[in-house]
Amino acid sequence: MFKKNKRISLLQYWTSRYLLTLFIGLAIISLISAAWIRHTTFENRLELMEFLADETVYRLTDTTNPNNGPINGIPGFIGDRQRFNMKEIDPILYVVDTEGNILTSNRPVPPGSAKNVAGLLDGKEGTKEIKDGLEPEYVVKRKIENNHELLGWALVMEKKGNLTRVNQAYGQLAILIGALALLGWIAIYFLSKRLAHPIKQVAEAAKHVQEGNYAIDLPQYSKEKEIYELVSSFKNMANKLEQLEKTRTELLAGVTHELKTPVTSISGLLQAVRDGVVTGQDAMEFIEMAMVETTKMKTMVGDLLAFNHFAVDAIPVQIESVDVNQLLREAVAQWEVMQEDEHVKVHLHLLEKPVLVQIDIVRIQQIITNLLTNAKQAMDKGTITLRLIDHGEALSVMVKDTGHGIPLEDQSFIFERFYRGENKKYTVRGLGLGLPLSKMMAQSVGGDLRLIESNPSGTHFELVLQKATTL
Template sequence: MFKKNKRISLLHYWTSRYLLTLFIGLAIIFLISAAWIRHTTFENRLELMEFLADETVYRLTDTTNPNNGPINGIPGFIGDRERFNMREIDPILYVVDTEGNILTSNRPVPPGSAKNVAGLLDDEEGTKEITGGLEPEYVVKRKIEGNNQLLGWVLVKEKKDNLTRVNQAYGQLALLIGALALLGWIAIYFLSKRLARPIKQVAEAAKHIQEGNYTVDLPQDSKEKEVYELVTSFENMANKLEQLEKTRTELLAGVTHELKTPVTSISGLLQAVKDGVVTGLDAMDFIEMAMVETTKMKTMVGDLLAFNHFAVDAIPVKIQSVDVNQLLRDAVAQWEVLQDEDSVKVNLHLIEQAVYVQVDIVRIQQIMTNLLTNAKQAMDKGTITLILKERGDKLSIIVKDTGHGIPLEDQAFIFERFYRGENKKYTIRGLGLGLPLSKMMAQSSGGDLILIESNASGTSFELVLQRATSL
């Protein structure tokens, strides 16, 4: 048994995933920022302790100070705790002699401190971490010198925890991160909601199409390019599906009608001859008419088979290099021979020099026959113009008539199989395979068949052919 996946809404999916990603990202930023704040605060407070030690040494050795005297004679200055009190930390400051005896301090000296302070003395100044006690501490040592003699030391001590404590900064950072998370969630919620709305509408429209209702009304006011293209493409698809569905429903009736008509005519004509309704020359005329209907039916069945074979690439294409000027002359001549009347004239505008193309000659002649026949059917009388143009490694054959044109609503579907416009549906017999088959044959030779334009003054088709690279 396959477990059915539970589907969730796009809004819920994107919002939850974004929040998870946002929280993870902000948590990483918080940890990095907290570590940076801790390190920076620690460095700044150490510098402050060093400044305090340097300032104390300077005050004790300042010869311009009238109160300056022996080290043990200035307890008032060091004892003034408020002058050295700091907002974030409150370090202990000792002034000791060369033996390590505490001369003065900014705090009362706890019992046993003298021994601990003496153990810190050596011949080097600097900042040092002390880890031997209950809590790690940092001490800043500075020499007190006078007349090139070592008079004593200034020691500034503070616990490591006090140097790195930044609770207020952590709270402010947490507040900032929380505000960013809230703003990010609100932003992604409304953006996801805005993006999910048209997708949901398209999904609803797809359900209507699935049920056979091709009329969809989707909003076209989306500012997002991709969403707008999705909506418009879906509407165009729905319109095309509606048209194809109409074409599909008409196909069976159309093909049945087109094939039934010659069968009925043939049956009626032959039945009349068999029953002796007509005799002699009349019977021969009836048989001749039956033969004509048979030829028409054979042509339609041949079109169906040819289209089927081209659709599955079952017909081999024989590509040859041929002079396009001669190819057009032959195609027009063959078509004109089959015409019963000369009410339509064909004007050829060829290229002066010989130009060769790579085509299947038989297929190109079929295409030209179909285009010329369609052009003739579009007008009672007039002129069909064929213009040959060079376009780089391609050649274009423009076939232009002076007929009534193709209705605008039909132009998007003329290359759809079995599609027949309103102008031809009830006036000209056929299966609606001429142009689709011609396009497929052109593409099989590396070319294409395109509708350039069609209006009340005429229609222009372009047959694109591949120029031959060598003879």
């Protein structure tokens, strides 16, 4: 048993995945931002500690201030603890002599701190991390000198945890990331909804088309290029299917009518002969007319079979090299022999030199015959001009008549199978396979058949043939 996959809506599918991607991205940004905030905060607070140490040294060695005296007069200056309190941190400030004895500090000295402070003196200024205790600390050391004489040291100490604590900044970052996530989700939801809506409309329209209803209502304009192309292509497809459905209906009616007519004629003619309504020479003429109708019916059935075979590439072609001038002369001569009137004249314009083409002679003659027959049906009298044009690797047989032309609304459908224009539907018998079959035959030998132009003054077709590689 195959497990049926559960289908979810496009809106839910893309919203959930966009949202997951957004959250992952924001989480990565949050981690990077938190690390950056922690690092910059740590650097800034170390700079504050260094500033405090430098300021202390400056005030203790400033001889212009009468309140400042020798190093043993510092307690009054340091005693004002609030002066050195900082908003984010509250470091310990020690002023020690050259031996490491604590002279004063900005807070009570814990027991045993004197020994630890003395151990920090190594004769070098700078900032150093201390890992001796339970929690790492940072110490900033500055020399206190007077006239190049070392009087003592100013030490500023703070725990590493206090230097990197940024709870308020983390809270602000969390609010910012949360707001971005909410805005991102809203934007993704509405964008996905905007994308899903026309697709859903197309899906609904497809159901209507499946049921045979081609009158679909889809949005005419869309800012998104892909959505516009999807809707336009679907509407064109629906129109095409509607036209094909009409053509199929007309085909059934047309084939029924076209085959019924000769069958009825044959039946009536033979019944007249059988019942003795006509005898002698008249009976023979009736039989001949029945044979003509039989030939017409065989031709129509043959067209249907030939078209079906070409449609599935079931008919092989015999390619050979032929002089195109000779081919055209013979095809026109054969067609003219079959014509009963001389109201239509054919003018040939051949190439100056013999040129070989790679073709199937029978198929190309069929195409030429069909084009000439169509041209004759389009006019009571006039001329048909066939002109050969050499293009180098290929050449064209241009077939132009002086008939009434093909209506503009029919021109895009003339190569559709079983399509018959309004002008021919009730005046000329046939199945509407002549031009589609001719185009297939031309393409089967590497060429093509195209409508160049058609208007009330005439129609112009082009048959493209491939030239032979050698003479």
